[in-house]
Amino acid sequence: MDYSNQIREIASRLFTDNKIDYFVGYKQNSFDDSQVPFLFTDPAKISNLVFTEKSVFNLTNYLKPDHTKRKRVGLVVKGCDSRALNLMLTESQVKRENVYIIGICCEGVLNEKGEKAQNCVECVMSDPVVYDEILGTPSGKKGYTINADIKELADKSLTERADYFEDIFNNCIRCNACRHSCPLCYCAKCCIDQETSTLYHGANTSSGAMHALMTWSLHLAGRCVDCRNCEKACPSHLPLHLLHKQNESVIYENFQQHLAGMEKDDRGAFYKYSLSDPDDFIL
Amino acid sequence: METEVKEAQSKIVSAENPDLTAPADWQPVIMGILCNWCSYAGSDLTGTSRIQYPPNIRIIRVPCSSRVDPWFIIKSLQSTADGVLISGCHPGDCHYISGNYYARRRFLVTKKLLNFVGYHENRVQFSWVSAAEGPKFAKVVAKVTDDIKKLGPLHRYKKENF
Amino acid sequence: MNVFIVETDKAGLQKFYEEIIGKFETYAPVEKFGKYDYKRVLKLNECEPDSPIETTMSVKPLFFPKTAKIMKFLESSSGTTLSEIEEDPLSGKRVILGVKHCDARSLQVLDHVYKWDYIDTDYQNRRENTVIVSSRCNKAGSQCFCTSLDYDVENSDAHDVRIIYGLDGKIYIQAVTEKGITLLQTSNLTNTASASNATEEIKKLYQSFESSFRLRMNYAEINAKLQNLYDSPEFDIVSSNCISCNTCAFICPTCHCFKISDEKIKDTGVRYKSYDSCNNGYFTLMAGGHNPRPVKYRRWRQRAMHKFVYYQDRFGVNLCVGCGKCAISCPVNISIFDVVNQVSKNAGLQN
Numbered sequence: 001m002d003y004s005n006q007i008r009e010i011a012s013r014l015f016t017d018n019k020i021d022y023f024v025g026y027k028q029n030s031f032d033d034s035q036v037p038f039l040f041t042d043p044a045k046i047s048n049l050v051f052t053e054k055s056v057f058n059l060t061n062y063l064k065p066d067h068t069k070r071k072r073v074g075l076v077v078k079g080c081d082s083r084a085l086n087l088m089l090t091e092s093q094v095k096r097e098n099v100y101i102i103g104i105c106c107e108g109v110l111n112e113k114g115e116k117a118q119n120c121v122e123c124v125m126s127d128p129v130v131y132d133e134i135l136g137t138p139s140g141k142k143g144y145t146i147n148a149d150i151k152e153l154a155d156k157s158l159t160e161r162a163d164y165f166e167d168i169f170n171n172c173i174r175c176n177a178c179r180h181s182c183p184l185c186y187c188a189k190c191c192i193d194q195e196t197s198t199l200y201h202g203a204n205t206s207s208g209a210m211h212a213l214m215t216w217s218l219h220l221a222g223r224c225v226d227c228r229n230c231e232k233a234c235p236s237h238l239p240l241h242l243l244h245k246q247n248e249s250v251i252y253e254n255f256q257q258h259l260a261g262m263e264k265d266d267r268g269a270f271y272k273y274s275l276s277d278p279d280d281f282i283l
Numbered sequence: 284m285e286t287e288v289k290e291a292q293s294k295i296v297s298a299e300n301p302d303l304t305a306p307a308d309w310q311p312v313i314m315g316i317l318c319n320w321c322s323y324a325g326s327d328l329t330g331t332s333r334i335q336y337p338p339n340i341r342i343i344r345v346p347c348s349s350r351v352d353p354w355f356i357i358k359s360l361q362s363t364a365d366g367v368l369i370s371g372c373h374p375g376d377c378h379y380i381s382g383n384y385y386a387r388r389r390f391l392v393t394k395k396l397l398n399f400v401g402y403h404e405n406r407v408q409f410s411w412v413s414a415a416e417g418p419k420f421a422k423v424v425a426k427v428t429d430d431i432k433k434l435g436p437l438h439r440y441k442k443e444n445f
Numbered sequence: 446m447n448v449f450i451v452e453t454d455k456a457g458l459q460k461f462y463e464e465i466i467g468k469f470e471t472y473a474p475v476e477k478f479g480k481y482d483y484k485r486v487l488k489l490n491e492c493e494p495d496s497p498i499e500t501t502m503s504v505k506p507l508f509f510p511k512t513a514k515i516m517k518f519l520e521s522s523s524g525t526t527l528s529e530i531e532e533d534p535l536s537g538k539r540v541i542l543g544v545k546h547c548d549a550r551s552l553q554v555l556d557h558v559y560k561w562d563y564i565d566t567d568y569q570n571r572r573e574n575t576v577i578v579s580s581r582c583n584k585a586g587s588q589c590f591c592t593s594l595d596y597d598v599e600n601s602d603a604h605d606v607r608i609i610y611g612l613d614g615k616i617y618i619q620a621v622t623e624k625g626i627t628l629l630q631t632s633n634l635t636n637t638a639s640a641s642n643a644t645e646e647i648k649k650l651y652q653s654f655e656s657s658f659r660l661r662m663n664y665a666e667i668n669a670k671l672q673n674l675y676d677s678p679e680f681d682i683v684s685s686n687c688i689s690c691n692t693c694a695f696i697c698p699t700c701h702c703f704k705i706s707d708e709k710i711k712d713t714g715v716r717y718k719s720y721d722s723c724n725n726g727y728f729t730l731m732a733g734g735h736n737p738r739p740v741k742y743r744r745w746r747q748r749a750m751h752k753f754v755y756y757q758d759r760f761g762v763n764l765c766v767g768c769g770k771c772a773i774s775c776p777v778n779i780s781i782f783d784v785v786n787q788v789s790k791n792a793g794l795q796n
Contacts, residue, residue: 029778031587031659036778039685057777061688066726066741153399162299162401162439169440171477173502173511173720177690181776191354193727203706203717204512207440211357214400218353221392233776235501235692237478243396250395255388273384279374281394282387283410283423362710442710 001107003051003135007076010102010133014074015043020100021071024062026055034112037062051076056109056117058227060085060183063094072098078106080119082128083225083261084183089130090267093186103128105136119226119241122147124259144252144259147245165210171236172209178230178240179216184223191215217243222251222269223260254278297435298403304435311431314359314367315342315424316351318383321372321413328417336421337428340368348372349382353393356407360397361442366406366431368424373411383411401439405430449620450638450647451629458608458616462542463489464632465578470539472507474498483507483541494543496610497580501774503548503698504541508571509555511695512719515705520712536570540628544579547591547768549603551698552577557760558701576624579604583650584657588769590782592655593662595763599651609647617643660782664753664763670789671754675746679788684745686777687724693771693779694722699752699764702728723747749784 007025014020027038027048035054038045039062058081062068077085082103088094105127108120120126122145127138153161179185192212217224217240224244231240251258251269255277258269294304317323323344329336341364345351348371359367369390377383390409398404408430410423453461465471466489473492475484481500486492514530552572559565585592592598605625609617618634620626638644694700704721707714721728724745729738738744756764765781772780 030780030783031772031778034778037686040682062686066689067685150399158398158401158403159299159301161399165400166439167477173695175691175695175720175722176725177688177692177776180688180690189727203708203715204719205717207361207442210400210440211361214357214396215354218389218393218396221389221396229776233688233690233692235696235774237480237501239478243400246396246399247392250392254391270385270388273381273388275374275384277384277387278391279387279411281391281409283408283426442708 001051001053001104001136003104004049006135007051007102008046008049011046011049011074012043014100015046019072020074022068023049023074024059024068025049025076026051026057026059039067051104053108053110056111056228056232057181058084058183058229060088061181061229063088063099063183064186070098072100074100074102076102076104077128077131078104078109079123079126079128080106080225080227081183082130083125083259084227086130086261086264086266087184087223087225087268088186090265101128101131101133103131103134105134105138107136117228118147118149119228122226125262129262130264141262144257146249147241149239150242150246150249153242166206168238169206169209169213172204172206172213172238173236174204174209174212175235177233177235178213181229181233182220183227183229184220184225185216191219213240213243217247220244221247222255222258222271224248225260295432295435297438299401300438303438309432309436311339311365311428311436312363313340313424313428313431314364315340316345316348316355316367316369317342317412318348318350318371318378319344319346320378321376322348322370322410322420324414325370325412325416325420328414329420332417334418334421336424339428339431340424347377347379347382347386349379349386349389351386351389353389356393356397360402360406360437361440365434365437366408366427368408368410368427370410370412370420370423373413376413402437403434405434406437448638448644449626449629449636450643451618451634452637452643453616453618453634454614455616458495458618459489461618461632461634462494465540465542465628468631469576470537471542472504472539473542474500492542494578494580496543497545497582498543499586499773500545500548501770502696503551503768503770504544504577505548505551505555505698507535507539507541507575508552508568509701509703510535512717513567514715515718516716518707518714518716520714533567533570536567536574538574540576540578542578542580544577544604545582545768546579546598546601546604546607547589547766548698549577549579550591550596550601551766551768553596553603554699554762554764554766555701557762561760576606576628577604578606578608578628581607581609581650581654583610583654585654585659586769587659588772588780588782589658589767590660590662590769591767592658593660594664594765594767596766598655599648609650611646611650615646617647619647662782662786667785667789668753668757668763671750671785674788675750677788677791679791680746680749681742683784683787684741684779687741687745687779688776689724689726689741689744690776691720691722691725692774692776693781694724694748695720696770696774698766698768698770723751745784749781749788752781753785 011023024039026035029036037057108116111117297303356367371383408427412420472483473486473494474481475492481498517528519526559568605622607619620629702721703718707716730736752764
């Protein structure tokens with residue numbers, strides 16, 4: 001999967017026609033064979049752009065005003081990235097006319113070990129759902145499978161799961177890389193960071209980590225597109241996908257098989273309801 | 284010897300930490316979050332009808348059950364509460380028309396996630412109680428208090444442990 | 446100080462480690478979720494101190510922990526009473542194994558600020574009570590540039606004992622400080638320096654290590670250039686893909702910013718000191734709402750300048766040891782090496 005030349009050509013055209021101020025793509029890392037996000041305004045740097053199966057990071061993260069300052073942006077998105085972009089558009093975080101979307105029909109990216117990443121093996125939509133230009137051949141919607149790791153954990157006993165998660169929360173260093181790399185975490189000031197609120201928990205204890213990570217995953221429930229930016233950003237290598245995939249499977253099974261960002265005006269599972277939602281767990 | 288066995292059997296074991304116990308007369312603290320228009324009014328009716336219910340519940344009032352952010356539940360469990368009860372209007376009767384429809388989606392996902400992470404599923408419970416259902420509210424509180432008494436004290440992730 | 450080198454082999458080294466673990470509170474790199482960090486070990490097979498492992502965090506959390514209680518308070522109608530924390534769990538006599546020399550050096554760099562306008566007694570106690578056993582690297586990592594900075598890597602005295610891996614399975618255990626000599630003597634190891642050509646072998650091994658570096662820079666030139674580059678627009682370009690996530694400052698062995706927070710239950714509470722980062726958007730937010738560094742490039746400018754200009758001006762050393770951990774853990778692999786080089790390089794073109 002190599003679209004480097006096509007992307008360079010499109011970027012060059014966009015700059016020449018003055019359609020964009022920033023271009024966001026990938027470039028080669030300086031010390032190993034991985035790729036890193038690359039934002040630039042100078043057309044002379046177009047030759048650094050690449051796109052292969054090592055282009056992992058979800059670039060819609062850079063549409064937040066902190067990075068591209070609400071200017072016009074040309075962007076490269078894969079299937080899952082475009083679903084996040086869909087949600088950002090519906091939630092009015094980006095203006096459609098300010099984004100020029102180059103959609104790639106993704107064949108899956110590789111993880112650090114060189115194998116196909118887990119979220120690509122379980123991918124539900126590898127084609128871009130919103131785009132101005134599309135590269136590659138669409139392959140249509142795929143069936144949903146429950147994540148193998150959460151199936152394994154669900155079979156364990158309560159105390160085994162509790163011990164496993166306590167280990168995870170103990171190793172969190174509250175760096176907030178997960179939140180900052182998630183495209184859908186765009187609140188100007190996160191509720192957990194409000195110093196004036198008594199709900200703030202600034203100490204790096206496992207209690208605080210549980211509070212922060214659980215709240216974060218529940219605020220993302222129904223909106224997470226499983227791009228794994230959070231997990232790749234985490235310096236402690238915490239398996240954060242467990243929390244998000246658990247929410248995703250509950251939502252898929254109970255709320256009309258809803259998956260985040262698939263339709264054009266989708267706003268996430270918690271922004272709609274059905275009269276037939278299950279409530280037999282309610283007394 | 285018999286009294287020793289009886290004493291050992293009457294201790295309550297914490298569901299998430301089997302090595303921690305509490306004496307048999309331990310009383311749980313339950314956080315109750317009730318919606319103003321139905322459940323809070325219903326609990327008021329329970330009181331004026333002089334129907335007894337366990338005093339372990341501490342009630343706070345919100346305008347609608349959909350005001351309840353999952354954060355409130357996690358925060359309560361992290362503080363002194365051993366369990367949480369959230370109560371709202373019956374579907375179709377919400378004062379704000381559809382608040383409880385949105386809320387029940389969030390409730391299901393929160394409940395399942397907390398169980399996944401290691402809290403027993405009975406720690407957080409939900410109910411629909413209308414303003415006329417005084418007796419039902421008493422029954423609900425009694426059931427929840429009983430469930431949580433059996434689960435024992437909650438020890439994981441408590442703020443005071445630090 | 447006399448040269449104290451013990452020539453031994455893998456079995457001898459294992460025995461040395463086992464003795465230390467048996468006698469002292471020992472910390473070593475332990476694996477969790479596929480990465481390594483320094484944790485307390487009770488048995489040799491729980492850890493990997495043998496060769497320098499790339500740990501995510503350095504030994505910094507053992508001296509400046511990610512969260513620490515600093516006092517307790519009790520509120521009552523007559524006012525607030527403060528009380529001390531009973532004991533610091535990190536202040537016992539302890540040994541850390543498998544430390545890289547850059548991590549050990551970072552403690553010497555941090556010593557300056559912890560003895561400056563306020564003597565941090567907790568930190569001093571931890572430093573005095575710890576013996577550091579470092580494992581010498583045989584070749585440079587892809588992001589390492591320690592030899593380009595302002596400290597003597599070959600003869601560093603930041604660690605107390607140094608383990609050097611020679612050829613043909615030979616291992617040299619060298620005591621570098623008095624504390625190190627005491628540790629080796631406690632393990633009944635005898636000085637074999639005079640009986641072998643250990644010193645020449647160690648010198649040769651260092652030369653091959655030194656030549657394996659990919660990244661080199663002239664730190665003095667960069668210090669001098671950066672002094673005048675405060676207004677360079679290059680800072681915006683190098684920080685363009687930063688996501689302000691705090692990871693680099695938490696991971697960095699020399700970064701020491703912190704925040705204070707209080708946790709209360711009813712009327713009793715604890716005050717905590719935890720890690721913070723100048724890259725955070727709210728680091729400089731003041732009461733009243735003013736924030737002098739609201740945008741990314743200002744925070745990156747401050748970070749680069751603090752490390753290579755301000756700390757140098759005040760204490761005479763760079764606030765960087767060239768370990769490369771920031772670049773490896775950064776979600777988008779930004780390296781302080783690239784940042785300072787790119788800014789200083791393009792400065793000439795600007796003029």
